[in-house]
Amino acid sequence: MTAEHEQLHCGVELEALVIQVTDSQPPVEPAHQNNCPYCQSALRGLRQGWGTVQSLTREPVPIPPRLTAQIMARVRTLARYVADSILLGHPRGETRISHTVLGQVIQRIACSVPGVVFASAKPIPHDPPEPARLSVAIRLVVAFGPAIETLTHTVRHVIDRRVPTLTGAQLSRIDITIEDIAELAD
Amino acid sequence: MILQVNDRILLQAAQDGDLDAFEALVRRHQAAVYRVAFRMLGSEVDAQDATQDTFVRAWRGLERFRRESAVSTWLYRIVTRRCLDVISARRPIEDLQIERDAGVDPADTAEQRERLRAVTRAIAGLPGEQRAALVLREFEGLSYDQLADVLNTSVPAVKGRIHRARLAVLKQTTAWR
Numbered sequence: 001m002t003a004e005h006e007q008l009h010c011g012v013e014l015e016a017l018v019i020q021v022t023d024s025q026p027p028v029e030p031a032h033q034n035n036c037p038y039c040q041s042a043l044r045g046l047r048q049g050w051g052t053v054q055s056l057t058r059e060p061v062p063i064p065p066r067l068t069a070q071i072m073a074r075v076r077t078l079a080r081y082v083a084d085s086i087l088l089g090h091p092r093g094e095t096r097i098s099h100t101v102l103g104q105v106i107q108r109i110a111c112s113v114p115g116v117v118f119a120s121a122k123p124i125p126h127d128p129p130e131p132a133r134l135s136v137a138i139r140l141v142v143a144f145g146p147a148i149e150t151l152t153h154t155v156r157h158v159i160d161r162r163v164p165t166l167t168g169a170q171l172s173r174i175d176i177t178i179e180d181i182a183e184l185a186d
Numbered sequence: 187m188i189l190q191v192n193d194r195i196l197l198q199a200a201q202d203g204d205l206d207a208f209e210a211l212v213r214r215h216q217a218a219v220y221r222v223a224f225r226m227l228g229s230e231v232d233a234q235d236a237t238q239d240t241f242v243r244a245w246r247g248l249e250r251f252r253r254e255s256a257v258s259t260w261l262y263r264i265v266t267r268r269c270l271d272v273i274s275a276r277r278p279i280e281d282l283q284i285e286r287d288a289g290v291d292p293a294d295t296a297e298q299r300e301r302l303r304a305v306t307r308a309i310a311g312l313p314g315e316q317r318a319a320l321v322l323r324e325f326e327g328l329s330y331d332q333l334a335d336v337l338n339t340s341v342p343a344v345k346g347r348i349h350r351a352r353l354a355v356l357k358q359t360t361a362w363r
Binding site: 006014015018019021022045046048049050052053054055056057059061063064067068070071072074075076078079099100103104107117118120121122137139141179180182 | 190191192195198199202203204205206207208209212213216217220221224225230234237238241242245246298301302304305306324325349352353355356357359360
C-alpha cells in the first residue's frame with residue numbers, strides 16, 4: 001500500500017479526508033462519515049494540523065536589515081564590468097565616465113524638473129563612436145496637470161545645459177518618451 | 187516618488203542600465219523572494235544567499251526578459267530554481283537540519299510553537315519540487331496557473347505535487363489514525 005492510499009480502520013482512504021480538509025470539499029460519503037468515529041477522529045486531527053499549516057503561513061518572516069545593500073553592492077560591481085564609457089581627453093591623462101554614471105546624472109537632472117515623477121536615461125553612443133559625444137533616450141512618468149510639451153521642453157533644456165557642465169559629455173540628441181501619467185498625492 | 191512607478195516602467199529603465207530603477211524593483215520584491223527562499227531552505231543564511239543570487243541573476247538576465255509574465259512571476263521562477271539547486275546539492279541530513287525556530291514567532295504558546303516546528307520540519311522533509319509547489323501555493327498564495335508558469339509544468343502536475351505535499355505534511359504532523 002502506498003503512502004497515498006493509507007486507510008483508516010473503517011476502510012476510508014486518508015487521502016479523501018485530506019482533500020476534504022485542505023480543499024474544503026464535501027465528504028464523499030456523508031452518511032458514513034457522520035456516524036463513523038474513525039472518520040470523525042481523523043478529521044479533527046487533520047483540521048487541527050491544517051490549521052497549524054495555515055498559522056505558519058501567517059507567521060512574519062523578517063527581512064535581514066542590510067539585504068538591499070548587499071544585493072545592490074553585487075549588482076553595482078557587475079554593472080561596472082559591463083558599462084560603456086565616454087572618454088574625456090586631457091594632456092595629463094584620460095578620464096572615463098561610464099554610461100551608467102552618465103545615465104544616473106541625466107536621470108537626476110530630469111527628476112529635478114517640477115512635474116517629473118520618474119525618469120530613466122539610457123546613453124546611446126554614436127556609430128562610429130565619438131569620445132565625448134553621444135545621444136540619450138529618456139523615459140518619463142509625469143504628473144497630471146502641466147502641459148507635457150512644455151515639460152519636455154524644460155527637461156531637454158535643463159539636461160542640455162547641465163550635462164556638459166557636470167560631465168564634459170556633449171549630447172547630440174535628447175529623445176524623450178512619456179511612459180505614464182501619475183496622479184500626485186496631496 | 188519611485189514607489190508610484192509600475193514594474194513595467196522600472197524594468198524597462200533597468201534594461202536601459204538604470205541601477206536606481208533596479209534597486210526600486212529589489213526593494214519592492216525582495217520580501218517575497220526572501221520569504222520563498224527562507225521557507226524552502228529553512229535557514230536565514232541560505233535564504234539571504236539565495237535572495238542575493240536571485241537578483242544578481244535577474245540583473246544578468248534583464249535583456250532576455252520579454253515581459254510575457256509579471257516581474258513577480260519571473261522572480262519567483264528564478265528564486266525557486268536557485269533553491270532547488272541548493273536543495274539538490276545538500277545531503278538529505280543537512281536538508282532536515284533546519285534552524286530550530288525558523289519562522290516561528292516567540293510570542294506563540296509553547297504548544298503552538300512545537301506544532302509550528304513540526305510543520306516546518308515536515309516541509310523540510312519534502313522533495314524539492316513538492317516543497318516549492320507547497321510554499322508558493324500556501325505561503326505566497328499563487329494560483330495554479332501561476333504555479334504552472336513558475337515551475338514550468340502543467341496545472342495537473344502542479345495540483346498533484348501540492349496534493350502529495352499536503353498529504354505528507356499532514357500525515358507527519360497530525361494524529362489521524
